[in-house]
Amino acid sequence: MSDRRLRELGWYPELEPMLAEGRKRGLQAARVMAASRTFSTLLAGDGRQLKSRIPGRLHHLARRGGLLPVVGDWVLHRPGRPGREGVVDAVLPRKSAIVRQAPGRAVPQVICANVDTVLIVTGLDQDYNPRRIERYLALVGGSGAEAVVVLNKMELCRDLERCLNEVRNLGCPAVLPVSALRGEGLDALAPWLRKGMTLAMLGSSGAGKSTLANRLLGEERQVVGRLSERDGKGQHTTTQREMLVLPGGALLIDNPGMREIQLLQETTTLEEAFPDIVELGRACRFTDCRHHREPDCQVKEAVASGRLDEVRYQNFLKLQQELESREKIR
Template identity: 40%
Template structure:
């Protein structure tokens, strides 16, 4: 095994000079920590890289493979290029600007972490599942703090989650009693990368410490009154587990605004998609049309109204985001050609003066 394979290098990746390849293991603002399988380096982006980056998606994220120039004596490096990603979890950045934010890259699995207390939110879970399918990774639901619930309560919550996480593995665990940890590890084989995603206070950092067997992440208690978590992880970071798997921990997300997901909505809502295919008319609006299978399922309780409304809401949200992104792309293109035109005019004036 070469040194890059110890940090998740996939041997099927195109043949390139591996000597100058490293993996991004932490991102803090404009600073990047990278690892080449032997040594860590603090790195920054080359001027050419910055000039050629057009959007936030062009910048390195935790999990990325990058081409670098190493300065071993100073333990520093310069990042020149990102290798093509096999997966990327993207969300709409918080705030009002239309901008993508990469949460993690090149992961095989996404652990969608919820706690078995008041944090459980099925509608939010649907968003995470949709974004995970869109990322190119495989979703797994992890329900933490099993030690705080009875078996009956756990079974009830798992049954609720099964209704929205169709075909997705669901693993209730306890970082205190270690229950469920062995099953979780079956989704963390050596050489593969997983990312932990979820709200603050659901136990992501505690889980990282449990899996590593050492306190590498700070943890804080959850407020008793509303089970709201407090931010502990402040940046994204990748850890190497004792068995050779890699785990990306991420700060808690208060909200998950969708960036894309049109191609994965059918996998996330396959129950509704199946019902729609059984409607009498192919262009059924699921309103007052005769022979509407969706309305029939809503009436007899086969399909919950909350889930159907969530499906419609996410479709509207994705359509709205697409319109905003298209509008931004048009403005960016217009701005680019204005700059080119101005540059050409300036050159023409300069030549005339000569």
Template identity: 40%
Template sequence: MQENNTNGASTLRQLGWIPFFQQQLSLDEWSDCQPVRVMAVHRSQLDVAGEHGEEPVLVSGALFEDALEKPTVGDWLLLDRQSRRPVRRLERSSLFRRMAPGARQAQLIAANIDNVLIVSSCNHDFNLSRIERYLALVREAGCRACLVLTKADLSDDHEQYIQALKKHRDLPLLLVNGLDPATLQPLRDYCRSGETVALLGSSGVGKSTLLNSLAGSELAATSGIREDDSKGRHTTRHRALYPIPDGGLLLDSPGMRELGLADVSEGLAAEFADIGKLAAACRFSDCAHESEPGCAVQAAIESGELDERRLRNWQKLEREVARNSKTLAETRADDRAFSQFVRKVVQEQARSRKGGE
């Protein structure tokens, strides 16, 4: 760490290197290894960046065998200074993952994110239930969040979207036109040097346009929306971090219409804290909030204090999280049992060979 120390340290800070990661290194690791950040993940290699610039790292070895432990975009790795092979992955400050459609395992999205821009558009693709799903994930990770409504230039009635988000007045809400730099200026507060920003939203809501506008160059491909339903096509093929000149790092990811939730009980409780508070006042502790007497939740719906859609979405997400968390637990148990079986077979084979000598 003696060579290019000043420039190297500056580069690492711009990539998001903070004391949280630095404190994880031993003295030997400081001498023998170099920290690098994963900028993109491909099928056979990672693109990483560190104090000496960018380089590829092959996806091979024990570090990549566990689906949940293998490096993802935003992770910090230690590379051996001589071989340039990854030694280990550093502990994460935050992690985003989802249950992939039809799978029994979670899929990693990104790690070590500081701020999240939850992007939706002022058209038919605006979906409040989907936004609540994103927020449950973000609140679980403990990241700073901002709600961003795009395509403001295509709508004459912005108030309907703003009113729909009134339950989230604890979060900043910005109305932007991705092609108008003046409307994007408030977003730059989330893109300061050394900070990592994720853009979450479904396909076609304008994430790639925002990325290009904030970066001042064409970093990501963009495409239009279908006129009949305002749905967008996937314009981003893989997750990647993009440096912003004089700013931080932006994560662009493929649009995710299906974002299965698992192991986000705290985030879900935080997002629907209003319903949790009402439920605590129900007459029965096991109230299902349907037709039970003394249900404070149903009373709030009748008075107009609570939207029934929000209750139904909370119930749906509660069931989904419970189901997916159970699936993950079962998968982990199966994996442990299989690993124990493999070790037992290997040990028995070793004993058998030793006995035959």
């Protein structure tokens, strides 16, 4: 298998020494397309999809801080004989990971790994919520990946320019209005769709992620759900995470809609979600100012003078308190 083929699947040079050692033991490198507790679907450099078992040894190591395969991971595996599955031997170090607190449990949940760009997809209908976008930006901020906000269903928006400015003011440099249903605005995604680049889509159910995935694939592969007429909310049409290979060679990780975005202190940064507040905070009297009750706080002064939106400031305090509370529980 040539290194060029691996690079086309997102391989990065830092993993070369581990692959060289693995080859001495008859192991091969592959990328995780889908994973359950016991099995994974791997994408080999020659394009084959291979079923590979996740052994109990890796679960045992995970209890001591080791890694279990998630979608997007690079692994070393031992190929199976004809008609039999192979075995995952090791999960290689990640260059990025999207991590949240597992729903209902105070433990980390790795959503996907080795992502270059996260597409935060939100619909310009009942789904539109700048406060939720801020939360997604905080989630992505500590991941090692770049965030791009995709405002889908622009055909439904009565004041597109207002929404664009509102989201740009959240601090995300890339905000793209599109209509996945009509295929409009998708050319703007081209810089992030180069061969070997990995993208992950995050967003609520009904935001149009599956419709967007189908547009990028050029075929109706992902099931598209209908919105509830009562509340406009979508159903989970994507039921498991999977990595898809796009026609141009980029790789797209489609994720089920997220009802909960619980943040973790060690994997979250508010700097990407609130760059304006971070910049104002540099002029505060105290270097460790929390912008709450401290005197001579430039952030509070900006709120009082109208230079900083009160709702945005309150959401910052809410997320900051949430992260600090979780840190105390651990």
